[in-house]
Amino acid sequence: MSLVEDLLAGDKRAAAKLISLIEDGDEEATEVIRAIYKETGKAQTVAVSGPPGSGKSTLIHRLAQAFRRRGKTVGIIAVDPTSPLTGGALLGDRVRMGDLTADEGVFIRSMGTRGRLGGVSAATSDAINVLDAFGSDVIFVETAGVGQTDVEVAALTHTMVVLLMPGAGDDVQAFKAGIFEVADLFVVNKADRGGAEAVAADLEVMVGMGEETGWVPPVLLASGLRDDGIAEVADQVEAHFAHLAESGGLEAKRRTRVEREILGALAESIQARGLALRSGTAFSDWVDRVLQKDASPREAAQGLLETLGPEG
Ligand SMILES: Nc1nc2c(ncn2[C@@H]2O[C@H](COP(=O)(O)OP(=O)(O)OP(=O)(O)O)[C@@H](O)[C@H]2O)c(=O)[nH]1
Numbered sequence: 001m002s003l004v005e006d007l008l009a010g011d012k013r014a015a016a017k018l019i020s021l022i023e024d025g026d027e028e029a030t031e032v033i034r035a036i037y038k039e040t041g042k043a044q045t046v047a048v049s050g051p052p053g054s055g056k057s058t059l060i061h062r063l064a065q066a067f068r069r070r071g072k073t074v075g076i077i078a079v080d081p082t083s084p085l086t087g088g089a090l091l092g093d094r095v096r097m098g099d100l101t102a103d104e105g106v107f108i109r110s111m112g113t114r115g116r117l118g119g120v121s122a123a124t125s126d127a128i129n130v131l132d133a134f135g136s137d138v139i140f141v142e143t144a145g146v147g148q149t150d151v152e153v154a155a156l157t158h159t160m161v162v163l164l165m166p167g168a169g170d171d172v173q174a175f176k177a178g179i180f181e182v183a184d185l186f187v188v189n190k191a192d193r194g195g196a197e198a199v200a201a202d203l204e205v206m207v208g209m210g211e212e213t214g215w216v217p218p219v220l221l222a223s224g225l226r227d228d229g230i231a232e233v234a235d236q237v238e239a240h241f242a243h244l245a246e247s248g249g250l251e252a253k254r255r256t257r258v259e260r261e262i263l264g265a266l267a268e269s270i271q272a273r274g275l276a277l278r279s280g281t282a283f284s285d286w287v288d289r290v291l292q293k294d295a296s297p298r299e300a301a302q303g304l305l306e307t308l309g310p311e312g
């Protein structure tokens with residue numbers, strides 16, 4: 001399978017092709033991931049989340065430049081870039097910031113999840129594995145900032161960076177459910193505008209509370225636009241990874257991620273096989289029974305599950 005060899009040799013086209021196959025839920029992607037899985041587990045993975053237009057893409061671009069200067073290769077995936085604000089323009093203003101895509105050490109891709117039953121989580125996990133095996137030292141995942149997705153992506157990555165910006169209904173309490181709990185690092189971005197210090201002060205009060213992992217999420221000010229405060233963000237991203245490595249958190253995260261991946265794959269394959277049953281008579285018999293109130297939908301599912309033999 002030359003796609004595997006090309007990927008492991010660091011061919012960007014192979015990586016791009018694979019991510020397309022992942023988006024489509026193509027069988028070939030499953031096989032390739034099986035073949036490359038041994039080569040994964042080397043990268044530091046960093047999720048970047050925040051409200052639409054908060055400057056995620058711009059900040060990632062700056063961080064990528066910073067990590068390149070530190071001798072690291074960088075992979076960037078933007079998941080479901082469907083922002084109403086920018087249409088998900090992946091890299092803001094390329095002209096102003098210099099084109100990262102020309103850099104051999106940077107791989108950038110946006111990714112939808114249209115063909116995937118397992119949705120964002122399954123596709124993102126696969127894409128991370130691809131870039132990891134491809135050889136990216138640091139992998140950034142930009143998420144769409146829609147609550148549940150961020151929490152799922154946080155479980156797949158080592159470090160979750162949450163962006164805020166001043167003046168955007170900047171009540172820190174208004175955090176989307178669960179994001180605050182999974183943040184490892186807060187960045188009040190667009191600090192070139194007024195009001196960033198006040199947002200940071202509110203955050204500082206909140207992060208001081210209820211910490212058990214020995215890591216208190218730092219609150220940093222930055223401006224992606226002006227390239228201010230980026231080195232400090234990069235420092236803290238590295239510090240968080242070092243903390244995970246020293247505290248045993250890395251092993252724990254690895255295990256949690258594998259558990260999620262297995263459960264996700266299980267759900268995905270059961271769902272696929274369930275959908276395949278839909279055209280059969282057993283399925284329509286169960287539908288009739290449920291319609292006649294002879295069985296509940298749950299009982300029907302249970303009954304169908306029992307008819308599923310080993311895959312083949
Ligand atoms: N003033 C200011 N503007 C910024 C800063 N960073 C980004 N912007 C601007 O904010 C807008 C959105 O930036 P993006 O980086 O695309 O933000 P995003 O969060 O990736 O946006 P979506 O992916 O659409 O949610 C662009 O017009 C940027 O130029 C900053 O630090 N200061």
Ligand SMILES: [Mg+2]
Pocket residue numbers: 056057058078086088089090142
């Ligand atoms: Mg963006």
